[in-house]
Amino acid sequence: MPTIGVEKEDFLRRTGIAKSVTQLELEHLFFDLGLELDDIEEENGKTIFKVDIPANRYDILCIEGLCRAINIFNNKTPDKYTLEGSPFEKIIVEESTAAVRPIVMGAVLRNVTFTEASYESFIDLQDKLHQNLARQRTLSSIGTHDLDTVKGPFRYVARKPEDIKFVALKQEKEMSAPQLLEMYEKDSFMKQYVPIIKEKERYPLILDSNETICSLPPIINGEHSKITLATKNVLIEVTGTDWAKTNIVLDTMVTMFSEYCAVPFKIEPVEVEYYSGKKEITPSLKYWEECVDPEYIRRQIGLPQDVTAETMAKLLSRMGLVSSYIRYENEKIISRIPPTRHDILHPCDIMEDVAVAYDFNKLVMTMPPTNTVAKQLPINKLCDLLRVDVAAAGFCEALTFALVSRADIGEKMGFDKLPAEAVTVSNPKTAEFQVCRTGLLPGLLKTTQANRKLPLPLKLFEVSDVVLKDNSTHTGCRNERHMSALCYSNTSGFEVIHGLLDRVMELLEVPPCEAGSADGYYIKKGSSPTYFQVCADIYLWNEKVGQMGVIHPNTLKAFDLPNPVSAFEINLEPFL
Template sequence: MPTVGVGRDRLFAALGETYTQEEFEDLCFRFGIELDDVTTEKAIIRKEKHIEEEAKDDEETIYKIDIPANRYDLLCLEGIAQALRIFNKKQEIPTYSLSHIPKDKMLKMTVRSDQTSQIRPYVVCAVLRGVTFDEARYNSFIDLQDKLHQNICRRRSLVAIGTHDLDTLQGPFTYEALSPKDINFVPLKQTKSFRGDELIEFYKSDLKLKKYLHIIENSPVFPVLYDSKRTVLSLPPIINGAHSAISLQTKNVFIECTATDLTKAKIVLNTMVTTFSEYCEKKFEIEPVEVTYDNGQSYIYPDLAVYDMDVPLSYITDLMGVSLEVEEVTSLLNRMQLRAERSTSSEGQCLVKVHVPPSRSDVLHPCDVMEDVAIAYGYNNIPTRMPASIKPLPLNELSDLLRLEIAMNVYTEVLTWILCSHKENFALLNREDDNSGVIIGNPRGADFEAVRTRLMPGILKTVGSNNKHPKPIKIFEVGDVNLLDETKDVGASNRRHLAALHCGATSGFELIHGLVDRIMEVMGVPFKPEGDIIGYHIKRSEEPEFLPGRQASIICKGKHVGNFGIVHPEVLINFDITDPCSFVEIDIEALL
């Protein structure tokens, strides 16, 4: 969940009421957010720099508030304060509108789509006229951009926001993509002009901006925005130009969002303009900009259209487990910034017509409406009741029974990572990559670049990390593995596996074989000769992770369900294990 830091005194002033910490925590809980921490700016700095120093009484109190990840409208003080005022019935839901400007007098942005399609194809724009900034509002405006960049914008890879002092520019504007050597301008907070390629080298030493360079660094063209005088507005997603930098004196703000995802660009632009239009001379009014592509297509942004959703009253009340009248539901939704009214379907069903404003991009489905009703009603006010059915799924019931049985055989259960390295999935087990595993895009590290296709790597890593533990080590795991599966709509499927390992100087084939027999006995599957489809039998196998001649496949009711044997010495060396190990892995879903 994103955390937003806001000044307590300024927040209370915006709310028009003062609260004790306990009262504010209660208000946050009732609204569905959480007061995570109470600190000061200087305390945050001291913590970052590991400075031991006593706090002073005059330090401003900062509330750190956790908000839901999809509530982009709450990423700054203005959004939180407005939402809480409406929740407390101290403010009406605002109506956002576009300025009435003839199309021929509207600011225009022309997109050279034959160029920008190579790197960042979309741009959306808007203007906030007559804005009044003070230092706190200005800082909040900048902070909102940073928060959006880190969340929905995915660190500027999907959307990059540029804000400019419109009075320093001359429309119409153009959005192009040019060779880095053909771009030349003075970037924000600099006095020297740089070419595009020089700028990349310059910012490689900048702690904040260097993490965005990879987005365009290797592209033959860089995106760039110009005004009619060829003044550079910005080089997205890296830096704005110094010429159009906004300040406390800025009155007219031009906002542009370049993107690879048009839907997210619209959400980001709507969030920016709806949040800060309350500081405009004409409150909640935004000036549109016409964006024209060179193929002739033309669009007006921002799109402030209200989205209407009809939700059956029974859907809301049944999921909540509370009987409510339609008037109660509409009143609760109004407290959550959603205008609502009674409606009736053609079949006579009672509906709640919900008008979703442009600031609430998180409302996508009737379940989102139901959630807001439940929040406004109060989760603590919803009566508790026993679910209609609490019977576990057959697979989970079987998993629990097997866990109990193996534990009674003096094995200790472990829980290992579902993600592993590609090397652990294949090479360290002496296996070739058979393209059966799911690979993670943009993994956090080499240890989490693939989804495990078997439980063996995690079990072996556990033993390798506990080499000094007294022997024998007897551990097991019951968990899911993941395999590519073209028959599934997501392209992959989970399988529930059971794995057990015996590590010690006397670890042999017969020890793990005995555990296999016990598992099958518990499952009620008798040992039968090969060819019998009622029971199970074992047959010689040639799996590379096991020692040749000391391994077997488990065939149950005519299907291959697992393997067991003595782990190959090369595999043990790969996982830094010094003692012999015997191992079994069974697909327990195949036993159902």
């Protein structure tokens, strides 16, 4: 949940709230709007309200949007955002950008008057959108330019890194693109964005008609067109890989800061001309209507019968969704959604706004109309019973991370490449958490490595989920419950692991049987780069469910384990 800081005097001036307001009254005000006053701090002699904002409310990530929402909640008429006239500026997109960052949109704010506070808010909103909606600039990134320092039409191109040279923002000398990325890799803030384009053959650029480089998305803007307090005309360009996110980012930027234009809330569009001949006018600033059944809202929230459909429509209007109640064959509430409310995706979002405006504290607690008796999932019950008996056999339970590095399930386990069934994290925070684990054994080996100085033998086990790709599910992956155990000692301890497997099968009432039989379980010689020559496949009812054996010396070396290890891992799902 993002947190924004708003200066008290500016906040009270914009909302018309009395200066004598108490902290308790502010807490109630924010709560009524579905927000939370997290703290009140003193910074440089100013009182700052720290307000927690829901992650999907991009329109109140700055003081402009927050105060606007509060004023509307207090029955002020919402402002109307409009596009003014035909596009005076154009962005021409070259085909070379398709392989790097194919989407670009733009808008112009004319005759803007910035103060120090509004300028800081302008920059801060960009940062919050980059971190939140734009996923650290991977989906979209914002570039802002002093339009009076550059000349259109603008071109969106992609060039080889060695052919790019310009003076980047806050720099004094001209540098090539590789030099810039090398410098930013050492910067604590900028280094997170460098990998987005570093390995690309070409880097995207925004150029003006004089070939002046305005920005190198998504890394940095140019010093030549930087925004200052004296800037009057602002060009906002947003590039990205996701059209919807790029559109939301641009709509949010222009609706929030068009209030500083000479004619408030008037935005000048920009024409984007693609290499295919397609032309697009941006921003969209789309108003749309959503139709909701008031009985659906009443049923989902639990509103009393005296809250009429007309009352619901008024509550929605206080949330910025101008609504009317229409009566015909089927009673409906029609809500007009402004371009600031991209969080409204479904009637349930409108229902939520009714609940917020009505006040959650007023809802009467009721018992559910149906009675059910809860019980454990069969797989969880089985695992809980199994854990007790495995611990009784002398093994200590471990709980390891579900996310691991690529090397943990690939190179270290003896494989040439990442397993095909591995689910990868698209934007990992650290190298330790890049993929979802496909087995429990790597985590147990890491746990053993961290505790190798303890007295031997170390006998560990884990019963938990692994994640595997599965195109038959709507998410493209599925969880699978596994059990793994290992013995780390001065000798291989294979007989210990084999004995534990037999004990587990006994507990599960699965008898041993001859190889090839479907009457129980058996082991059969197998092979795996993870295990040494002593390796066996484990079969249940003639279907392979796991492997066991002595860990290969190369795997031991990769996990920095000087002593031998024996281990097994089985899939528990077939036992149900």
